[in-house]
Amino acid sequence: xxxxxxxxSFGSDRPxxxxxxxxxxxxxxxxxxxxxxxxxxxxxxxxxxxxxxAPMLSLISVFFWAVTRPGSIGYGTAFLLGAAExxxxxxPLGSTSLVFLLMLMLVNSQARFFMARTFFxxxxxxxxxxxxxxxxxxxxxxxxxxxxxxxxxxxxxxxxTIAIYPLFAWALGWVNVLIYRSPE
Amino acid sequence: xxPQSPQxxxxxxxxxxxxxxxxxxxxxxxxxxxxxxKTDTIFLPKLRAxxxxxxxxxxxxxxxxxxxxxxxxxxxxxxxxxxxxxDRLVAENTxxxxxxxxxxxxxxxxxxxxxxxxxxxxxxxxxISAKVIADTGGSFARSLxxxxxxxxxxxxxxxxxxxxxxxxxxxxxxxxxxxxxxxTDINSNIPVLVEINPNSPVLPETSRVKAILSGDNSNMPQLxxxxxxxxxxxxxxxxxxxxxxxxxxxxPVGVVASVNEQTGIRVDLYVEQGxxxxxxxxxxxxxGILPDEDHD
Numbered sequence: 284x285x286x287x288x289x290x291x292s293f294g295s296d297r298p299x300x301x302x303x304x305x306x307x308x309x310x311x312x313x314x315x316x317x318x319x320x321x322x323x324x325x326x327x328x329x330x331x332x333x334x335x336x337a338p339m340l341s342l343i344s345v346f347f348w349a350v351t352r353p354g355s356i357g358y359g360t361a362f363l364l365g366a367a368e369x370x371x372x373x374x375p376l377g378s379t380s381l382v383f384l385l386m387l388m389l390v391n392s393q394a395r396f397f398m399a400r401t402f403f404x405x406x407x408x409x410x411x412x413x414x415x416x417x418x419x420x421x422x423x424x425x426x427x428x429x430x431x432x433x434x435x436x437x438x439x440x441x442x443x444t445i446a447i448y449p450l451f452a453w454a455l456g457w458v459n460v461l462i463y464r465s466p467e
Numbered sequence: 468x469x470p471q472s473p474q475x476x477x478x479x480x481x482x483x484x485x486x487x488x489x490x491x492x493x494x495x496x497x498x499x500x501x502x503x504x505k506t507d508t509i510f511l512p513k514l515r516a517x518x519x520x521x522x523x524x525x526x527x528x529x530x531x532x533x534x535x536x537x538x539x540x541x542x543x544x545x546x547x548x549x550x551x552x553x554d555r556l557v558a559e560n561t562x563x564x565x566x567x568x569x570x571x572x573x574x575x576x577x578x579x580x581x582x583x584x585x586x587x588x589x590x591x592x593x594x595i596s597a598k599v600i601a602d603t604g605g606s607f608a609r610s611l612x613x614x615x616x617x618x619x620x621x622x623x624x625x626x627x628x629x630x631x632x633x634x635x636x637x638x639x640x641x642x643x644x645x646x647x648x649x650x651t652d653i654n655s656n657i658p659v660l661v662e663i664n665p666n667s668p669v670l671p672e673t674s675r676v677k678a679i680l681s682g683d684n685s686n687m688p689q690l691x692x693x694x695x696x697x698x699x700x701x702x703x704x705x706x707x708x709x710x711x712x713x714x715x716x717x718x719p720v721g722v723v724a725s726v727n728e729q730t731g732i733r734v735d736l737y738v739e740q741g742x743x744x745x746x747x748x749x750x751x752x753x754x755g756i757l758p759d760e761d762h763d
Contacts, residue, residue, distance in 0.1 A: 322525055325601040325612070326533035327741070337605040358486070362493045366500070370518035372603040373610040373638070373646060373654075376511055377500030384494055417606075424607050424684075427501060428653045433685050436606040 312462050313348035313355040314364060316455070320344050321368050338444040340451070341368055342416055345383050346409055347455045349390040350397045352463070361387050374420075375427040382416045382423075402452070410445045417441040512623075512639050519612055520641030526600040527614060534744075592715065595619050595748040600644070602741060609652040609684060611635070613746055616643040620750065626707075627746050632719035632737035633657075633707060634746055647746070650720070650736055655682035658710035659720055661690065661703050677708055680720060680734060687724055690732035699723055699732050715751040 298306070320340040341364060348355045356364075365380030389412065390397070397405060421437045504511055545552070581588075597615035615621050617640050627634040627647045635655065639646040648655055660675045677694040690699065703723040709716030724735035 322522060322529060323533075324605075325526060325603055326530050327537075327599055327602040327744075358490050358493050362497065365497070367518060370515045371522060371601070371612070372605065373515075373608040373648065373652070375501050376504050376515070377497040378607075381494065381497040381501070384490065384497060388490060420607055423501060424653065427505065430653055430683060432606070432653065432683060436685065440606045 309462055310355070312458075313344070313352065314360045316458060317341055317344040317348070317356070317364050318367065321364070321371065325371060337440070338447055339413065339416065339440065340444075341365075341379070342382070342386070342413060342444065343409075343448055343451045344455065346386060346390065346412060347452055349387055350405060351456070351459055353391065353394055353397075356387070358384060358387060375424060378420055378423040378427070382419050385419070386412055386416060402449075406445075406448060406452075409448050413444045413448075414441045417444070515646065516639040516641040519639055519644050519646050520616065523600065523612070523614065523641070523644035526612060526644075527598075530598075530600045593620070593750040595621060595750070597621075597645075597746055597748055599743050599746060602743075606684060609649040609655075609682065609740065610638070611647045611649065611743065611746070613645055613647055613748070614643065615748060616641045616645050618642055621645050621748055622750070626714045626718065626749050626751070628718060628749055629738045629743050629746055631739075632721065633714070634738050634743060637748060645748075649682070649740055650680065650688055650738075651682045651684065651686060651740060653682055653684045655688070656680070657714065657720075658708040659690075659705045660708040660716075661693075661697075661699060661705055661723070663697060663699070663703055677710065680705065686740075687733040687735060689730075690723070690734055699726055701725055705734060715749070 320343075324337055324340045345356055345361060345364065361383040362380045365378075365383040366376060368374070368379045369376045393408075396408070417437045417440055421432055421434065425431050500511075580586075595615050597613035597619075599611050600614050601612035603610045603612070611627075611634070613627070621637055621640050623637055623640050625637045627637060633650065635647045635649040635652070636657075637645050638648045650657065657680050659678055659680045661678055662675055676697050676699075678690050679692045680688050681691050682688040690705075693699070701723050705720040705722065707714040707716060707718040707720060719737050721734045721736040723732060725733045727733070
């Protein structure tokens, strides 16, 4: 995996302004891409079924970056991304933040497992994470509204999210290489 | 390998402790926000409105290409159903022509009766047309973001309609964009009138019954709190009742789709989520039971 370059400017140990700005933007990329995915998931798609059981694109992104580049999405960033999604979708504010924080906690605690980075075990773990996240959010929204929601919609939402994970993991993997490849 | 100095070990431990502490604080904050969301009616709605406003330009920019992509799928589906759709529309047109004649007769009769009663008409409604720029479809919330806000005259609590009928209510109002809660959302509860089918042999004299249409994030909201013990049947029509001063009376809502002991009375809405491009925000001059903190 390509690592972020530590470049110096004109022989000085301290990197130059452009290099620092470049590094800063690269560090922001995982959160920025997740935010873009949140906005994309809000666009009026008109696709059959998609309207009613939209996949959790932001969950895919947060999980991918937590596994691929541990630390690239910190707890504070995950909290803000979750809050932004809740504010835009109208879900109880804090519910997605809570789901993201707990997921990050789980992924960080199992960092050694993800070191090998083979796809299928990661996908399997993501499947468990997606189902857990959906059930957790279902519980939080149901509790918040004092109304038990239909579990079938949650099941479909999890299944769609799990099914499209490979496609998004591939695309995000490509973005990861593009953003973090070492400068020659 | 170079051994770590005690100083750097201390820094690592301190960093780890701070990380754990920040995680605990953020978890508490998230819990706190969920609890606060139940009671706070000022700060959190303003925060949501701010967020809607901030993202509106981006959503406005990305909505048309997404619609175009979806339009391709829709065209393919429409082509496949073309002949069947044409037959259905011809039959529907014949039926509607008969209804048109009946409606014209009733309109004349209505005008004559109003004249006899010296009826004072309600104030005319004001409409604000707005483009839908986001459809937050999903299992956890059902809402739309529309491109009209405070500067266009939109206020919290105003009803939102499409050509087919009622869409929902404005809940968060930003300067140039607003969020509309749909009838299918779990937080949506609207007073309705069920127009009992006149062919019903059970209670032919009861024509309208009050009830509440309650969303549960499924496609078909549920009819609850029926005011009278009547037999509701599939096909019975629902309109807004105008109670609680939330909506004007008589806006078409949907028809009863199924009546089941386990799932309750489910309603098929006239407006299909996911096919709404333009909505009309209606100001009937109703203030609603909840005061709008931004009003005035």
